Amino acid sequence: MNLLTKKEPQAPAQTAPRRTLIPRYSVEETADAFTVTALLPGVNSPDVETNLDRETLTVFARRTWTPPEGWTAVYRETPQADYRLVLELDRRVDREAVRAELKQGVLTLTLPKAESLKPRRIEIKG
């Protein structure tokens, strides 16, 4: 093991941290998987980071759009903030099989349940 390449903690953001906002989201559970749906309008897929650590699922999504030069905001309702969602991770989730898809501002995370941890019926012989 090479200790020099030990993973550095997440580099701090170069710019002052922007406000973050919990996106609107839902969690659904079926027999096979959990599905997390989060609304991230204005986010491009390269700007979404999904991380799984031992106990949490973290989604960080950056809004990179800025008004072009010469534009002045006449009226604003959308928040100038990035999105951050932290969810407690169910231990049944098969980490290797997690999938993410971003489509028109809607992020869908599919977190399948590990086969070995699904409830199973044990037949009694004899």
Add this chain to the structure above:
Amino acid sequence: MRIIRYQNTPFYTPSLNYPGLRDEMDRLFDVAFPALSSLQRSGLFGDLEGEFPVDLYQDKDAFTVRAELPGFRKEDIGVEVADGVLTITGHQKTETKSDKKDIEAGATTQERRVSRALSLPENLRVDKIHAAYENGVLTVTLPKSEEVKPKQIAIEVK
């Protein structure tokens, strides 16, 4: 340009790293503002039933409206200009895939309708208005007409 303010602006939330703490805060909000929390919890698109947030920008050539409408298909969004009013509508029917393994088998249909109307200034080139939809954000460009300068009207003095 007159816009009726969107009512359900989401909360600004500092990054909360502890789901437990957030649950606790949600609970406190539920206790303190029951009406608000029921509004917030009425499904994923709960607060998008009806309205959605818009921003309005202007530069020397045009006004630009940006509207957050996540999860629509392009063909489900309507942009209309009539009598000096810009109307943005979204109408979508989502069929949840039926999963035979599920206990509640069978497809369910969810319908989502949103609409927002903005009154427009008079000096626009209505025929040149165009719209684009990307990443769940609708952008409507409203070019200004050339003769925006106030016309000088000579008054004859007798």
